[in-house]
Amino acid sequence: MQPSLYIHIPFCVKKCGYCDFYSGVAGDADIDRYIAALDRELALMVPQGLAPATVFIGGGTPTRLSAGQLQQLGQVLGRHLDLSAGPEFTCEINPATLTPAKAKALAQMGVNRASMGVQSFDPHFLRELDRAHEAGTAEAAIAMAREAGIARLSVDLMFALPGQTLPQFEADLRQALALGTSHVSLYALTFEDDTTLTRKLQLGQVQPCPEDLERAMFEAAGRICGQAGLHRYEVSNFAVPGQECRHNLVYWTLGDWIGIGAGAHGMLDGTITANPKDFRAWCEALEAGRLAAIGQSAMRPQERAEALLLMGLRLVQGVELARFRAFAGADFTALCGQAAGRLVELGLLEFTPTHVRCTEQGLLVLDSVVVELASDLEVRA
Numbered sequence: 001m002q003p004s005l006y007i008h009i010p011f012c013v014k015k016c017g018y019c020d021f022y023s024g025v026a027g028d029a030d031i032d033r034y035i036a037a038l039d040r041e042l043a044l045m046v047p048q049g050l051a052p053a054t055v056f057i058g059g060g061t062p063t064r065l066s067a068g069q070l071q072q073l074g075q076v077l078g079r080h081l082d083l084s085a086g087p088e089f090t091c092e093i094n095p096a097t098l099t100p101a102k103a104k105a106l107a108q109m110g111v112n113r114a115s116m117g118v119q120s121f122d123p124h125f126l127r128e129l130d131r132a133h134e135a136g137t138a139e140a141a142i143a144m145a146r147e148a149g150i151a152r153l154s155v156d157l158m159f160a161l162p163g164q165t166l167p168q169f170e171a172d173l174r175q176a177l178a179l180g181t182s183h184v185s186l187y188a189l190t191f192e193d194d195t196t197l198t199r200k201l202q203l204g205q206v207q208p209c210p211e212d213l214e215r216a217m218f219e220a221a222g223r224i225c226g227q228a229g230l231h232r233y234e235v236s237n238f239a240v241p242g243q244e245c246r247h248n249l250v251y252w253t254l255g256d257w258i259g260i261g262a263g264a265h266g267m268l269d270g271t272i273t274a275n276p277k278d279f280r281a282w283c284e285a286l287e288a289g290r291l292a293a294i295g296q297s298a299m300r301p302q303e304r305a306e307a308l309l310l311m312g313l314r315l316v317q318g319v320e321l322a323r324f325r326a327f328a329g330a331d332f333t334a335l336c337g338q339a340a341g342r343l344v345e346l347g348l349l350e351f352t353p354t355h356v357r358c359t360e361q362g363l364l365v366l367d368s369v370v371v372e373l374a375s376d377l378e379v380r381a
């Protein structure tokens with residue numbers, strides 16, 4: 001299978017209070033320069049005419065680009081890629097920044113799946129998160145995407161927000177589902193270093209969500225999505241059968257993808273590439289005719305095994321044992337059979353003829369399951 005393609009657009013309208021992604025505010029001239037550098041990086045990184053398995057434009061806020069800039073980006077992609085097979089092609093959309101002209105430019109580029117960064121429908125929480133959009137904007141943006149012909153819709157929601165109650169979270173989720181979304185991604189709020197929200201936490205102005213409430217929200221999500229016909233296929237992702245995000249499945253199974261853009265990562269056969277999180281340095285390198293990648297590292301066998309467990313056990317179907325053997329270079333039971341046995345006895349892990357996976361209980365304590373398995377790897381390394 002051909003690799004997937006990830007394109008990072010590190011520009012936003014403003015910085016959200018909780019965000020530590022590589023993103024920032026920039027003017028149109030910087031964005032024009034960035035698109036030209038994407039063209040150069042694609043020429044250097046991607047075999048001409050590549051037909052990627054999936055494409056994902058993320059950020060940042062890809063829809064910070066003007067309609068004209070999105071058209072330019074579409075032309076750039078058209079020069080390097082063969083998208084004639086209509087691969088899954090997702091673009092992250094910040095509802096505040098979408099216009100009918102931008103939605104049309106995205107659809108013309110080949111985007112057929114919109115990942116809407118709604119986060120909440122509640123005006124109070126949108127303000128608390130410093131989100132750029134207001135209540136009601138999300139519904140309008142979803143209508144624009146549909147009108148342009150972008151058929152698949154995923155909604156991102158955050159939960160475990162400071163002061164959020166279980167009924168408030170459930171109301172957000174029901175509202176997302178009422179829009180006819182076929183996919184929901186949930187993100188528990190985390191307090192990242194050096195963000196406005198963390199400073200508020202340090203000043204005692206906000207309180208973190210209690211752990212038992214966060215767990216209750218996690219369980220409610222499974223129940224409410226299930227009633228709407230969306231099954232949990234990854235610990236925080238729900239989809240109508242057949243509408244799972246194929247691009248993210250590449251990440252969770254440590255498949256191959258090429259990462260383009262400042263701050264983007266890629267992975268080809270267990271070798272990770274990393275671009276600098278500095279769009280000017282990244283542009284300068286490409287303008288000088290060379291790749292800007294700051295690192296390329298081949299994972300050692302133990303790292304391969306650990307990474308595959310870390311990502312793959314997030315999936316409800318778990319890690320395919322044959323894939324583990326091919327990627328890590330050894331049988332799962334040979335590498336961590338003892339720890340797995342302990343976890344099976346505790347009811348946290350189970351085997352099928354083809355996979356090893358977390359039980360429902362195991363998914364609730366996923367981090368501990370992975371740590372236990374990884375400890376076995378260390379002993380054997």
Ligand code: SF4
Nearest residue numbers: 012015016019023060
């Ligand atoms: S829009 Fe997304 S990437 Fe940009 S600041 Fe907000 S959370 Fe971060």
